[in-house]
Amino acid sequence: MVGIFGGDALRGLAVATPAEQVERIEAFDTYERGLITHVQGLQAPLRAAFLLSNYEYRQRSHVLACKQGKRELHEYIQEMRVRAAPLVGNPLPEHIKATVFMDGLKVGPSRTQLFRVHVNTMEVTIQIALQEEYSHLHPRTPTSVWQGHNASTGAVQGAPAAGASMVPVPMELGTAVQSSIRCYGCGKLGNMQRVCPAGGQRKFPSKLRGSRGQMQKPRPKSQGNWGHQLGRGALLGKI
Incomplete structure (x- = not known):
């Protein structure tokens, strides 16, 4: 003072x-x-x-021609604010700046949401665009949480306690129990395919056995049921 x-x-x-x-x-x-x-x-x-005689005209044309292109959203917002700031003597109306900002956005969630709502100022348009981009880039609530959602009470069955972390936990394959590991070669539990005692191959029986334990000769595929009926007819003719 x-x-x-x-x-x-x-x-x-x-x-x-x-x-x-x-x-x-x-x-x-x-x-x-x-x-x-x-x-x-x-x-x-x-x-x-x-200043040049057509300075405001140039600044106004820069604002109207501003596009996002391949840039990030915050870069496009910064350029729009910088371009619109010098227009003090004859500024653009807010609804025109909001329309120019929406038209310059690239196709995405922010542009889609802005065309659904009616916004009259550029700052409100910027806030909605930032919120939509944040919601699109960050993960949402897992679907398994909402499977137990009660629509009448709003409670979630099986929901974690307050303060519990909802961050996805990576799988720890090294902590898996040995007895729960299945070999993709032999199909047995307790070992992996790279250390399989059977060499990672399944063992199939070489011959088929009937219900009484006797060896059965495989039936030719060409005969099928027709060959079985012919053999039965020949046996009945001998009787």
Whole structure:
């Protein structure tokens, strides 16, 4: 405060009566508003002297032609804000900036959601686009959690306790129980295929046995039931 107003001014304000303090504060406020008006009046000649004649037209054309392309969403948002900031004297209406921002977005969840809702300002449009991108890039609640969801009470059956982590846990194959490991070669439990005692191959019986344990000769595939009926007819003819 001393650096801004000076020590003498603060000491004089401290010894003054309340009415004098209010009068001095109002006088300083009037003086400050006059300085601001004077500086704003000097901006027009400075712009005419140093800026190009079609500067605002160029800035407006840059805003209208702004596209996201292959860039990230936050980069596109930053460029839109930078392009629209210099348009102070004759700014674009908010609904036009919102429409230009929506039209410049690439096809995706953010663009789809923005065309579903009715937004009139660019900042609200930016917030909706950021929320949609965040929801799209981050994982959602697992489907198994909602399988036990009760629509009437809103409770979730089998839901984890409060504070429990919902982050997916990676599989630890090294901690698997040896007895639960199945060999893909022989099909038995207790070993893997690379250390299979049978060499990773299944053992099939070489001959087929009947219900009484006797060896049976495999039936030719070409005969089928017709060959069986012919053999039965020949046996009956001998009888």
